[in-house]
Amino acid sequence: MEHHETSVISIDQMPRKEREFLRRQQDILTAARNLFGGADWQQVTVEQIAREAEIGKGTVYKHFASKEAIYANIAISFHESLLTKFQQISLTQPIDRVMHAIIRTSFDLFLAHPAEARISHYCKRGDFLEGLDSQLQAQFLNLEGRFNEYIYQVLDIGIDQGVIPKRPHDQLVVGLEATFDGALFMIWNGQVNHLSHMQQNEFVDVISEFMLAGLLGLPKHLSENRT
Amino acid sequence: MEHHETSVISIDQMPRKEREFLRRQQDILTAARNLFGGADWQQVTVEQIAREAEIGKGTVYKHFASKEAIYANIAISFHESLLTKFQQISLTQPIDRVMHAIIRTSFDLFLAHPAEARISHYCKRGDFLEGLDSQLQAQFLNLEGRFNEYIYQVLDIGIDQGVIPKRPHDQLVVGLEATFDGALFMIWNGQVNHLSHMQQNEFVDVISEFMLAGLLGLPKHLSENRT
DNA sequence: CTCAATTGTGACCAACAGTCACATTCTGAC
DNA sequence: GTCAGAATGTGACTGTTGGTCACAATTGAG
Numbered sequence A, B: 001m002e003h004h005e006t007s008v009i010s011i012d013q014m015p016r017k018e019r020e021f022l023r024r025q026q027d028i029l030t031a032a033r034n035l036f037g038g039a040d041w042q043q044v045t046v047e048q049i050a051r052e053a054e055i056g057k058g059t060v061y062k063h064f065a066s067k068e069a070i071y072a073n074i075a076i077s078f079h080e081s082l083l084t085k086f087q088q089i090s091l092t093q094p095i096d097r098v099m100h101a102i103i104r105t106s107f108d109l110f111l112a113h114p115a116e117a118r119i120s121h122y123c124k125r126g127d128f129l130e131g132l133d134s135q136l137q138a139q140f141l142n143l144e145g146r147f148n149e150y151i152y153q154v155l156d157i158g159i160d161q162g163v164i165p166k167r168p169h170d171q172l173v174v175g176l177e178a179t180f181d182g183a184l185f186m187i188w189n190g191q192v193n194h195l196s197h198m199q200q201n202e203f204v205d206v207i208s209e210f211m212l213a214g215l216l217g218l219p220k221h222l223s224e225n226r227t
Numbered sequence C: 001c002t003c004a005a006t007t008g009t010g011a012c013c014a015a016c017a018g019t020c021a022c023a024t025t026c027t028g029a030c
Numbered sequence D: 001g002t003c004a005g006a007a008t009g010t011g012a013c014t015g016t017t018g019g020t021c022a023c024a025a026t027t028g029a030g
Helices: A016-036 A046-052 A057-063 A066-086 A097-113 A114-121 A126-130 A136-158 A169-188 A200-216 B017-036 B046-052 B056-062 B067-087 B095-110 B114-123 B126-130 B135-162 B169-188 B200-216
Strands: none
Touching: A016 A046, A016 A057, A016 A066, A016 A114, A016 A136, A016 A200, A066 A097, A066 A114, A066 A136, A097 A136, A097 A169, A097 A200, A114 A126, A114 A169, A136 A169, A169 A200, A169 B126, A169 B169, A169 B200, A200 B169, A200 B200, B017 B046, B017 B056, B017 B067, B017 B114, B046 B056, B067 B095, B067 B114, B067 B135, B095 B114, B095 B135, B095 B200, B114 B126, B114 B169, B135 B169, B169 B200
């Protein structure tokens, strides 16, 4: 969970002041996470975060260049924990079970941590990344690479077994990603339970089946039936 | 809002002053649409819209209760035009061709009018609807009902023909909706062309295939394989 | 022409992200 | 111990923007 990227030195060896500084940084993130759990996370102000963390507003900006940098940190650590969960999935079972497990694991984590999940979604916005300092940008790219590495490996197993159509990785992944993002969007907007009269669990089950059917049922080649 | 006999009276029969008022309302919407076409539509200010429409800022609020009401009006008229396009699709061709046409038509329209499309997406947010006056809320509900009516009719044809699995309408639609929303989200965030090295057209083709495969390939019944 | 109602206006207000000059605390050299 | 200066903390302040309001201008009926 902690970012060990900074150096080889472990936390205990740091000067006391520096440790305090890092602890305070975590305090801010924790305070932010708590507040974002409320009704409308977008309306949480930096001043509220500062009060919750029992520090001054200016101090927040000693730790984070902007409010968005706070979002970014939360999103990154959340995605780290998702990747960790992925890597605990056994790859020896049938590949469609693996895919199903990946999908369910994702939904379960996102639904168990709505605040972090929504912020992660927000951080995917293209213009969001551009406004970040290069250090955070690099962390996002790194994370993306590791996710791709993992999922491509799983897809390759399925392709070898002839269960998943042999197509470029890109083409296999985009449908899954789009459906997952869109489904979360629907849940967060209360379109589930209201628009359609489905319960959340049923909704997730149906979406999971849809994603699997879409992946396994893709034609072997991109057809040329443009309008 | 007092005596609304607008229904029977055509525009030409209205008092000059009232016509002027409506024309000005359209001016504001047009100005807004123009500005939203720029780089970051969220950053367009009410003052900019007022300047573009060559009126005072206060005047904007004589026509629209809030900035969000402007968004809502744009989203509604955009969806009306989408529904119109749907109804021009011939229902006599094979049902998978009809579904494909619906999907392509949607993508084409959304990609041809990015500003309106993004605003429509924004207006789907749950908390957005709640902040609207009841008149606009009713318009959204009405629109939603007409979309469902149309798509359910198409699905029923497919079910009768045995092409689409016999499942509740809800369950058939959610996957399509989620994938479509998510795909647009990906396009707007520059994840297409960058993250995956796909061109937009190819991306839309792949997503369309995925949606069709997901719909047609759903198991006949919701399976009980919860984790 | 007169007057009341409708429509237009921009100065003004509140809220909030971000800044900065200054205060406080820590560290290490002497 | 103490003192300099670096690191960290702070809240008053700024700029921006969505929304309000008291007043001005225009209209049209009598």
